[in-house]
Amino acid sequence: MGTAVTLVKDSPPDAPRTRPAAPAAERRRGRRENLAGYLFMSPWIAGFLLLTAGPMAASLYFAFTDYNLFDSPRWIGFDNFTTMFDDPRWQKSVEVTAKYVVIGTPLKLLLALGVALLLAQSRRGQAFYRAAFYAPSLIGASVSVGFVWRALFSDDAVVDRTQSFLGFHAGGWVGDPDWVLYSLVALTVWQFGAPMVIFLAGLKQVPRELYEAAEVDGAGPLRRFWSITLPMISPVLFFNVLLETIHSFQIFGSAYVVSNTTCGPADATLVYTCYLYQKGFKESQMGFASAMAWMLLLAVALVTAVLFWSQKRWVHYEEDAR
Amino acid sequence: MSGITGKAFGSGAATAPGRARTPGRKRTGSLAWHVGALLVLAVVLYPVLWVLGASFKPSREIIGSLDLFPTSPILANFKGLADGIADISIATFFQNSLFYALGSVVGILISCSLTAYAFAKIRFAGRNLLFSLMIGTLLLPYHVLLIPQYVMFQKLELVNTYVPLLIGKYLATEAFFVFLMVQFMRNLPRELDEAARLDGCGHLRIYWSIVLPLCRPALITSAIFTFINAWNDFMGPLIYLNEPGKYTVSLGMMMFRDQEGVANYGGMIAMSLVALLPVLLFFLAFQRYLIDGMATSGLKG
Numbered sequence: 174m175g176t177a178v179t180l181v182k183d184s185p186p187d188a189p190r191t192r193p194a195a196p197a198a199e200r201r202r203g204r205r206e207n208l209a210g211y212l213f214m215s216p217w218i219a220g221f222l223l224l225t226a227g228p229m230a231a232s233l234y235f236a237f238t239d240y241n242l243f244d245s246p247r248w249i250g251f252d253n254f255t256t257m258f259d260d261p262r263w264q265k266s267v268e269v270t271a272k273y274v275v276i277g278t279p280l281k282l283l284l285a286l287g288v289a290l291l292l293a294q295s296r297r298g299q300a301f302y303r304a305a306f307y308a309p310s311l312i313g314a315s316v317s318v319g320f321v322w323r324a325l326f327s328d329d330a331v332v333d334r335t336q337s338f339l340g341f342h343a344g345g346w347v348g349d350p351d352w353v354l355y356s357l358v359a360l361t362v363w364q365f366g367a368p369m370v371i372f373l374a375g376l377k378q379v380p381r382e383l384y385e386a387a388e389v390d391g392a393g394p395l396r397r398f399w400s401i402t403l404p405m406i407s408p409v410l411f412f413n414v415l416l417e418t419i420h421s422f423q424i425f426g427s428a429y430v431v432s433n434t435t436c437g438p439a440d441a442t443l444v445y446t447c448y449l450y451q452k453g454f455k456e457s458q459m460g461f462a463s464a465m466a467w468m469l470l471l472a473v474a475l476v477t478a479v480l481f482w483s484q485k486r487w488v489h490y491e492e493d494a495r
Numbered sequence: 496m497s498g499i500t501g502k503a504f505g506s507g508a509a510t511a512p513g514r515a516r517t518p519g520r521k522r523t524g525s526l527a528w529h530v531g532a533l534l535v536l537a538v539v540l541y542p543v544l545w546v547l548g549a550s551f552k553p554s555r556e557i558i559g560s561l562d563l564f565p566t567s568p569i570l571a572n573f574k575g576l577a578d579g580i581a582d583i584s585i586a587t588f589f590q591n592s593l594f595y596a597l598g599s600v601v602g603i604l605i606s607c608s609l610t611a612y613a614f615a616k617i618r619f620a621g622r623n624l625l626f627s628l629m630i631g632t633l634l635l636p637y638h639v640l641l642i643p644q645y646v647m648f649q650k651l652e653l654v655n656t657y658v659p660l661l662i663g664k665y666l667a668t669e670a671f672f673v674f675l676m677v678q679f680m681r682n683l684p685r686e687l688d689e690a691a692r693l694d695g696c697g698h699l700r701i702y703w704s705i706v707l708p709l710c711r712p713a714l715i716t717s718a719i720f721t722f723i724n725a726w727n728d729f730m731g732p733l734i735y736l737n738e739p740g741k742y743t744v745s746l747g748m749m750m751f752r753d754q755e756g757v758a759n760y761g762g763m764i765a766m767s768l769v770a771l772l773p774v775l776l777f778f779l780a781f782q783r784y785l786i787d788g789m790a791t792s793g794l795k796g
Contacts, residue, residue: 206617206618206619207619207620209613209617209619209697209698210613210617210618210619210620210622211613211619213609213610213612213613213617213698213702214609214610214613214614214625216605216606216609216610216665216666216667217606217609217610217625217629217666217667217668217673218625219666220606220663220665220666220667220668221628221629221632221666221668223666224640224644224662224663224666224668225632225635225640225668227643227647228639228640228643228644228647229639229640229643231643231646231647232639232640232642232643235642235643235646242646242649288535291528291531291532291535292532294524294528295525295528298529298532302532302535302536303786304778304782304786305536305539305540306535306536306539307782307785307786307789308539308543308775308778309539309542309543311723311774311778311785312543312727312771312774312775314727314729315726315727315729315745315770315771315774316727316729316744316745316748316749316767316770317546317748317766317767317768317770317771318542318767318771320748320752320763320764320767321542321545321546321764321767322542324545324549324557324558324764325542325545327558328558329558329559330558330559331545331561334561363538363539363542366539367789370786370789370790371789371790373790374790374791415634419634419636422636423636423637423638425729425730426729426730429729430729430749433752434749446638449638449641450730453641453642453645454645454734459642459646462641462642463642463643466636466638466639466641466642467639469636469638469639470635470636470639473634473636477634
């Protein structure tokens with residue numbers, strides 16, 4: 174996320190750096206600024222140490238121990254990890270999560286981009302549609318919507334009836350291990366409004382002259398999309414891909430609620446964090462759950478790294494973006 | 496960039512890419528546009544309308560019937576809620592959720608704005624490093640912290656209180672809001688705080704009397720998002736609260752399902768609707784702030 178870089182870039186112009194030869198008054202001022210900075214930052218620093226850095230270190234330690242919360246942790250080396258890799262339910266949770274991420278995220282982003290392009294065509298009614306499409310992103314994570322989803326996708330309910338009518342599947346999705354995950358995919362796709370809003374904002378920043386010039390040169394709509402729109406919104410696309418992917422790795426609530434707290438049937442919605450929750454909080458295997466959490470962190474870090482590495486090839490940043 | 500104030504949406508040419516050249520094509524294009532938009536709208540709104548309609552249906556009709564709205568609406572589902580769940584009044588859950596949500600809002604507004612001010616307006620050693628760390632936490636999966644934080648709060652005997660749920664909000668751990676406010680503060684005219692500095696104002700004074708009032712849009716956006724997130728939060732309360740009297744609405748609903756289940760399906764759906772109402776009302780009142788705040792988060796990312 175280029176932000177840190179931008180911050181460095183904009184600091185200098187209005188203040189010449191304090192040189193070693195600077196007068197004492199200036200040095201004093203610098204010290205005062207440092208003090209003020211750290212005082213203002215102190216809640217964040219305390220939070221970072223107590224709630225982020227400290228727990229991360231503890232979690233890394235727990236990952237190599239057998240720990241049930243009541244007896245003190247017992248060092249067992251890599252046992253949690255070897256047990257994990259051999260555990261069929263863990264493998265299942267990886268499979269379920271991978272399927273969810275790989276199917277749900279692209280669908281959601283494609284729909285978000287498609288609808289954003291549609292809305293960008295006209296300004297009349299745009300604000301209304303934008304708001305209406307955004308609403309599901311605010312309520313999608315709630316237990317209420319989880320209940321509604323389970324109802325809509327049960328036997329004999331609207332989805333089942335529609336499908337039977339079209340003749341390609343019978344029965345509710347939530348009771349069918351082969352289909353239930355797709356009800357969760359549908360739930361995340363339903364929340365396409367958040368990335369859509371970001372796409373729309375990106376589309377508004379594309380200079381109109383580019384389209385006019387291209388039109389004069391005889392470029393058709395497809396060509397204009399491919400050669401102008403896509404490169405110009407690629408930073409926004411990158412942002413959406415990154416955040417949506419990371420978030421969908423961490424799905425918990427909707428799987429837990431839609432599956433009626435079982436993460437089933439037949440572990441078909443056993444998403445990674447659901448298994449982590451079961452291990453940590455139902456079976457008190459804090460060590461194993463920590464090891465699982467670190468594998469999740471590694472997976473997310475790997476995906477993030479690959480995305481950042483790939484952005485050189487496809488993300489186009491304007492030189493004078495600011 | 497004036498995303499948050501919504502000014503960005505007031506200017507610019509009327510037509511967007513790929514406009515039609517002849518009036519006839521324009522009309523068909525616009526018709527197709529509305530048809531497309533309405534189709535998406537129908538799918539998006541269906542679940543919301545469904546819960547609205549179903550909450551006025553008798554329990555046994557909820558699943559099987561395809562009618563969105565009942566032919567003879569009943570109020571029994573809502574009246575039933577007055578009995579509460581397992582001897583706990585529904586109002587208790589709402590009070591708990593309200594406490595959690597408002598407590599979170601206060602914490603986020605104070606802690607994140609202080610942090611953002613430091614990042615945006617104070618030039619101190621190590622600022623860029625801390626800023627990168629802060630952005631890093633934005634990408635960190637919360638689940639890595641879940642177990643050790645639980646262990647810590649368990650040792651401190653704070654499980655089954657709201658402290659574990661709220662403390663992070665007072666310590667600016669929600670990097671998204673810090674980021675949002677930093678972006679906003681950096682776009683404020685520099686002359687204002689420079690003039691104040693020349694007049695001898697300290698940072699606290701500038702923060703309180705100049706920057707905060709100007710940041711109102713970003714503060715409102717953060718406050719509403721925080722409220723909604725806390726209201727919807729499920730995992731936090733699920734892990735930390737274990738006494739029904741302390742449950743939030745989300746947990747109350749799960750208990751409702753466990754206890755009454757299919758027998759009182761209508762009650763469950765009615766409760767779902769009531770739980771959604773605050774979020775929907777906030778959305779209707781402040782959608783501008785929410786959407787523009789959301790849009791801004793992506794632009795500078």
